[in-house]
Amino acid sequence: MPQACTYVVFGATGNLSLTKLMPAFYHLEEMGRLQEEVNILAIGRREWSREEWVKVAREAVSPKARGGINETVFKRFCDRLDYFQMDITDPAAYQALQKHVEDSNWSCNMAFYLSLGPDQFAGVVKQLGKSALLDETRGWKRVVLEKPFGYDSDSAKQLQLQLNQYLKEEQTYRIDHYLGKGMVQNVMVFRFANLMMEPLWNRNYIDHIQITHAEDKPIGTRAGYYDTSGAMRDMIQSHLLQLLALVAMEPPASMDAEDLRDEKVKLLKSIRSISKNNVNSQAYRAQYSEGTVNGKAVPAYLDEPGVADDSVTETYAALKVYIDNWRWAGVPFYIQTGKNMPKNKTLVSICFKHPPKQFFRDSQVKKMEPNWIVFGIQPEESIWIEMTAKQPGLEINTQQMSLNATMKKEGEQSNDAYEELLLDVIKGDRSLFLRYDEVKAAWKVVDPILQAWASDASYIDTYPSGSWGPAGSSKLFDSADQGWRYSLKTEGL
Template structure:
């Protein structure tokens, strides 16, 4: 890998503090940052280099997996410099260009990380281009953009049109940190490196698929952003639809970025659109009220700081989707996400169909439970296969048993998704970054729902904090015997 200059706009903010600086430090620990790589932290605050070092030390000390290693931090600190500037002031950009021109120690390859408000993406890129900071004469230029990419389909298209005036598609790295999680990558390996389940991975054997991301946290300090976004935009349009593509995609021709992303786009484009008169039949939204989580009383969403008292923003969203292609025709995919729920959990649950013939009609086995494959994303990385077995003894009693593979061996610590993604930017590997047609196709899935919800401003259903969400969302399921899969532990007995 060639060295590069990482320029972090918004380096004094929360994203840099919680994710970016610790991730870059851990790359330093692993010896993965190319020799000569530099990091320019840019922000409006009047920090000196010494102040940046102090702040970086505090950021990393709070997040370092094995504590702060002084020798490693000394190497990392030597890469850091600080550039004070206000992105809204035009004079900042020629000053940044002059910094590059006058300091030969900064590598010509430059990655600009936009840890800033989405509303500023277009303006900042335009200014970078105006002052030749996107000129690739002496090395590559790449721009990393955090989600959300647009507020809806129309705004996403407008942003794309603006960016394409100054950048090529291969220069844009639309980051979705969810795709960097190790277990999400394991979904690809599970699908395409094992032939055991591939013959069953279709409409003939799979009854339905559930994808759940639940959090027991509230909106916290993100209310200003969250109230304008809601659960559908914040999680389903990006993270959960990406998981769906990995579960449902056809084997790509290779694991090269474009081949992989082509297959993901095909899945998104095959999702049956939801007409406005079917929105209530295929989606459900709700908002958390007060409750108890881990024994502590929690506030309702409307009582959170900076939340408008009449807000009808959803903190829970669920939807039923169909993929109209040969493999998945007729198989429902159920997606749900929510805040202030019972547990922190991200899991893909695949439910298989019942056997075509019931051999034990006169025995205790009249209600056979289905087989499941469970792919745990967080907080635990695992693969579980649930099967029915006979209990020891004379009578025909059964129980569920689990073939359980913990995907993190021994004491190997989990890496943060940003570590892989920041390194992939240096490599130029876009496999886990979103291409614009992926973004556009995902917006086309949720846009009809958001338009209907936007007209319903008088009322929103609620659910108590600490629960698994509103019971009424069960109506999305096609049969009475189907329900949300909450527990990852199998029932013990039939």
């Protein structure tokens, strides 16, 4: 159950807070999910008054509010807001922060959301610990960390060692907003709540599985972060490997947080290591060149503000992995992500094998299509199943037919993933947050690729903005029958 809580948001004036966190808090207020004793304290460097912060918060919430701002709801929301100006590198400021919370007579249960750069995590947690703000003798204390958690395995380990000095694992909430998406959770429900799926969910029936995340936007103002990160770190190491884990893991003993996370870790550890010799056959990278997206001409990545002229940072990354366990031995998993593609789209596509004998193949010229189950994660929230059936008429000619379960009505807006995750922090539900061994296992998968790419800075493939990525990524597929799928609906359906 939600409890009384003081939510302290570091970096509250930054982009993440204004575009995601404040609108999410507002919608929780609108849904009546926040206890009366929940207060939201924004931390920033600017010398703002509370009234100035409320005005900024309103400007942030207005374009995101579903159906427009409800003034009654917004007044209740504003009553929760406060602003505290501080330099997060100043130890004395944390004592002042503690005094401000005590003087305000707010709840001793405190959640610290670090909407900051990852290089600032350790320093802030250190000061919180030294000032006794993480002491749980009076109320619980929880710290929410945004991705990325480290830059590779070694940096993640060093960060964890620093955090361990002041923070217990059960106090640590490593957030991955992808896990808060309704359709991501629906993957688990579809698998584990339907008995007819479990006998088919293995190497005997599934040919391959694809996970595609496409964005129709460039890097925007994120060059400072993105040009040192790239698509492999930004999307695959975190979000998409988590999605793979949910698709492929064994049924957990229960839906409790630790049972669920145990199975995800077990799955990630089962991914076959990629040797340096196999990087070129199991991974592909590219960078968007100029082109047209949504009818507008857009520049190449190298022409974006803040990007180095000789950058070989990938804006597209694709990966093929194998899972060395009983269920998935020999089944390839293909993952890809890219920017400046034609549409925003996230799909999980499961392709089944052909029947042992295609009885009806002779009744038509083309080869019969395989069965598919496709999860539309965003923007289409849907489960799409493709099967073969007889065409109307006297002859036995086959056709591909589909069953479409749409999770969202036309015009209906979904809850943002941050709404559920912010609420889970208050409830103490860590099932949708990452444990350190999950982070460590995910870095282990991509580290060999990142090291190989870092040592080869002479060339990177390109793809036109507005296209579905580089043609060269098709070399990852194990057979000529396999290819990337970009939509719920295939041609001819």
